Amino acid sequence: MENNIIITGAAQRLGLHCALTLQHAGFQVIATYRSEKPGLQQLRDAGVHCIQLDVTDPAQLAGFITQVKQQHRSLRALIHNASDWKKDAPFNDAGTDALAADAAVYDAMQAVHARAPYLLNRAFTALLQAHNGVTDIIHLTDFVASVGSSKHMAYAASKAALENLTYSFARALAPNVKVNAIAPALLMFNDHDDASYRAKALQKSLLQVEPGAAELSSTVMYLLNSRYITGKVIGLDGGRQLNLP
């Protein structure tokens, strides 16, 4: 029986760890990636089918959907991990190009975090429903979807849109397909994060730790193994919402 799982943006960091975890757990992982990364060799060595895909490119998205439908009769899960953590452009209401800069950031965030999951979920609904047994859609959102962000407004708004799509698809696709979101706060720093940033970021949660990629992968496995969770947002945030002054 096919046990295919698609995960997007899986060439590095959280997505890479998750794709390898799923493959080693016996699923047949289809990992999409935008640009070549060292992690792709690990995926290929593990037997993961890697497909190049910019989820914001209409032609590439259409081609990917066609390819998957031609090669597979069903899907066990669809995991939307691909993401771009873009900062808002600096406030510059005097500049003539400010509007263009703001529009570019806003459109890019909506395209990767909301438009692409919406289109892929609808394109693959039949494959998810064709699987023998319960199936899953998992959206990677963010803690800031619920509280906003002063420096990543467009990013946070797009993750909030994805969070809302969780509710809509959960209602539309039950009972065969479970649809949930995972909303991390800090899971993994970036290499360029300096000591000051890291200290400040750790202070934001009650638990004050950087848990790493395994925290996400184990939560994905938990959702895949659940028979009774749908329409939920699972917060992986160290108690950040309670870390109040």
Ligand SMILES: NC(=O)C1=CN([C@@H]2O[C@H](COP(=O)(O)OP(=O)(O)OC[C@H]3O[C@@H](n4cnc5c(N)ncnc54)[C@H](OP(=O)(O)O)[C@@H]3O)[C@@H](O)[C@H]2O)C=CC1
């Ligand atoms: N790391 C953390 O602490 C947190 C992560 N999250 C969320 O968890 C998920 C994984 O996080 P993380 O591993 O840090 O993510 P990354 O920032 O490492 O990005 C994941 C991948 O998304 C790919 N990507 C970006 N834009 C596109 C696109 N248009 N089409 C296809 N792929 C694209 C990137 O490809 P490329 O390399 O080519 O740019 C990258 O490999 C994300 O959704 C993120 O928002 C939320 C809160 C905290």
Ligand SMILES: Nc1nc2c(c(=O)[nH]1)N=C([C@H](O)[C@@H](O)CO)CN2
């Ligand atoms: N696509 C990404 N989204 C986010 C990242 C990241 O590295 N890539 N990182 C964060 C931060 O860890 C934040 O949660 C804490 O500073 C948020 N989103």
